[in-house]
Amino acid sequence: MTDSAAVEIERLSFGYDSGRPVLHDISLAMPRGKVIGIMGQSGCGKTTLLRIIGGARQPDSGTARVLGTLVNGLDGDALYALRRRMGMLFQFGALFTDMSVYDNVAFPLREHTDLPDELIRDLVLMKLEAVGLRGASRLTPAELSGGMARRVALARAIALDPQLILYDEPFTALDPISFAIIARLIRRLNDALGATSVIVSHDVKECLDIVDYMVFMTAGRIVAEGAPEAMRGSSEPFVSQFVHGQSDGPIPFHYPAPAYGDDLAVGAAHG
């Protein structure tokens, strides 16, 4: 084990049911203080990997060590103690719809600290200022745009100054301006907090601009990893197809099917 790694995964395999493995023999080390991107098309197992890092799922085999704690077999108080050192941004923010923006950001502070209201107020306003939404503290989640909701959720995720921040598809369904704001915030907040960030996404071009290290996954395996510059120039067919957005390549355009001619001939025979 290296002290510099925030997340260390060794020979990890996982399946939701025994017949269909989702992750095969994954080994990966995520150094502290870095922003790491995990890329891959939908269904490749990247969100499952994020869930295992967050302790929501247990690996079938192999180990996952997060912030120095082994997550295998971890539950109850020990898991919650580990999660207090993490923050997570969900795909659509997952803000509590029955609370205002202010109360959403104050939620982790109220649940986990005995700080007086005045201090909580100052902390909440500082976090909202960091995402540019101090003026929106009285609004409800229903009054926010998608990008604003994502920023409030980000302020809530960093409320307890986490050492590890997990991002599950943070750019989904955002306009280009909100997209750029969230990307810049992820980088800036990571550096300001001295945290480690893990971004699971398929928005490869934008991610390459902000990450320190990139991991490409397909069908539950890591196919390539390295610095963004190396990935941009990679000759690995999958990386090349993904980075340049080609419709056909190692990931085929067509879903597996019998030969086209044979299939049409069956129809003709019935006719």
Place this chain on the structure above:
Amino acid sequence: MAEGGRTGGVAPLLERLGGAVTARIWRLGFASRFFGYMLLHSGTALRRFQLTIREIYFAGVQSLIIILVSGLFVGMVLGLQGYDTLQRYGSSEALGILVALSLVRELGPVVAGLLFASRAGSAITAEIGLMKATEQIAAMEMMAVDPIARVVAPRFWAGVISMPLLAAMFSAMGIFGGYLVGVKLIGVDEGAFWSQMQASVDVREDILNGVIKSIVFGVAVTWIAVFEGYDAQPTAEGVSSATTRTVVTSSLAILALDFVLTALMFTGGNAR
């Protein structure tokens, strides 16, 4: 050949039947474990009682209108029907007893329970189900906050506290409805109406038993509502069918429990 085909048809049918029964037993076991876990993690709901009070407002206070209006109409109907029957035997002054006993023993807890299941139970299921579908429950877990302690238990205790109060208000309103129709409209003697009621309604045998019933119904309805919400498939269709299941299951539970409780409470008393 045909025989073989028939056997082939019966086996999968039995298999499906067995599968459905086993699945239901599993679900009942899961619901029981959920109930136990919820009781064990009720500390937050009771220590930070403002969380429960907030839910009492949503489940209890917001159900008041439907409970009070229904209670009034049920009492008025009891007044009309009761008078019609009693006057045939020349005992129309016993109307007060009939109205009060029907409401306090049976109609108060049962009808208020059914209304509570459709008004508050369905809302609790839909709210928790939607929180799950929009990942709010998962977000809470990732923030190291137990959603059963923070979201489910306060709603459960709010339901258990609200239900007997709503049933009592339903009965009180019903008695007032019976009074309006019997005394003010039909002209039954007011003194006889109240004094006979006062003499015949026993605090322990009638009122306390009614309160016990309403507490049991409150536990049943709210348990079903929170469990269905927490167990809902996180999709629009999943939340909608969970809400329907809450209303159907808790209505049946109320009626079945009412029979069991009535058998235990009142038959024994009459036998003596």
